[in-house]
Amino acid sequence: MEIINNKIAIIEKVLGKPYYKDERTILYNIDSLKGMELLSHKKLVNLTVTSPPYNIGKEYEKVMSVEDYISWSENWINLVYENTEENGSFWLNVGYMPIKDKGKAIPIPYLLWDKTKFFMIQELIWNYSAGVAAKKSLSPRNEKILWYVKNQNKYTFNLDDIRDPNVKYPNQKKNGKIRVNPLGKNPSDVWQIPKVTSGKNRSAKERVPHPAQTPIELFKRIILASSKKNDLVLDPFIGSGTTAVISKSLDRYCLGFELNKDYLDIAIDRIKNEKIDQQPLF
Template sequence: MEEIFYSIDFPYTFKDGSMIINSDCMTVLPKIKDKSVDLIFADPPYNLGKDYGNDSDKWKNKNEYLSWCYAWVDECFRVLKDTGTVYIMNSTQNISYIDVYIREKYNVINNIVWYYDSSGVQSKHKFGSLYEPIIMANKSAKCKYTFNGEDIMVEAKTGAVRRLIDYRKTPPQPYNSKKIPGNVWEFARVRYRMSEYEKHPSQKPEALLERIIKASSNAGDIVLDPFSGTFTASVVARRLGRKSIGIELSEDYYRIGLRRVLGLSEDKESDN
């Protein structure tokens, strides 16, 4: 995997097709060669002041934050193959700006809603937020991209469950029992004491990443996560037979990656 980099001068550990990197993504991304990556999942800080232990979620104003977002978005599309796909998450406050930027320069395939129930305290003065938006995009509307619909089929809860017959077909036949999911996805949030739980303020569930990686990559493809956090994308990619590159600024979270992805002790020094 090292061959896709122009140079490697940052701390990283590599094992069996999985690379975890302890650095700023804007230091690493420019060193990746053009059109090298098959799938990118980007879940950056949202500029909401969450505690990642290093003040990495605070910008002076929205314009400064969005300029930073546009910079890494452009780098992601540069390293993406023409047949590749990018999934980008952000807050409801920011996603519309990023969506417009991508539509003007690249191509938005889908706008996805990740819906979850919340047992937390909700606002008493407005409707509480129970979802996070996801943009699915590629380089151009003319580019073909991987979409393995058969690998992510879900139960069809209408006619198939009730065993209804579609009489519009000749001869009449039962409705399909499986279907490709729509663009509203319901996955539980990662909670304390769940087997996949790590101490992180915005950990994403493995089930969410499994759907993305199954749908938009094939075995042996390279999956890149420039804001790895607890390295869930890398964990799932490894389990599904993909190669992965996970970039994380925090040394504490990098050490989680050593354990979760590579099965190494968290106190192990980088191999490089």
């Protein structure tokens, strides 16, 4: 506890009074690049998990040129690197964007995957059933998650905490011994998790008034896999507060940045009132 208390004290000393703070959460109403730059080289963060703007014209973003978006992304991603402990991880959830005269739905990982000092472990596919219906192309039903680590030889990975109990042959034996881990199998790199849908008849239970809400189950698996209890989890684009809700419920600490006070107020309400299950669902 002394380590995390020291980290929180450093954050407050550097960044000043937070917009919101409780026993597991500290949120700031400032630009994430500014916040991370002020904290850079402190190396306080164990895990960063986030879903940044996709540059597609959502209400919280101003559309940039492709070149400017890549440059902006490279800046904030490398600030994440400077804030990460030696054995820390970074999970980046991104979708698609159009590029004029080049393509309609270009996967953002194609543009960003190597714009960082982090070492990339692998790409995961987040597959969901509901989404936009297309008329002149296939209907999109997935986004990507890039998993990075700072030190490829030493990083936190809690496989047992995210094992998939849905084993096809749970009693299969070899030389008289059960072959399958009793906790389940290693999950694949394709995760089937519903989106946080909206609408009168199909609105998800966890839905709040945010235009791009990340589902709890998606980030919960990541936080369970790549952090330990009392670790510090950073979300530079905290939005509706999903990362903070999960971190608090799983006995982690969360540092979040958000420019929009309305979103912060939504996040705070969720942090105070929303509870989640401790284990991931499959």
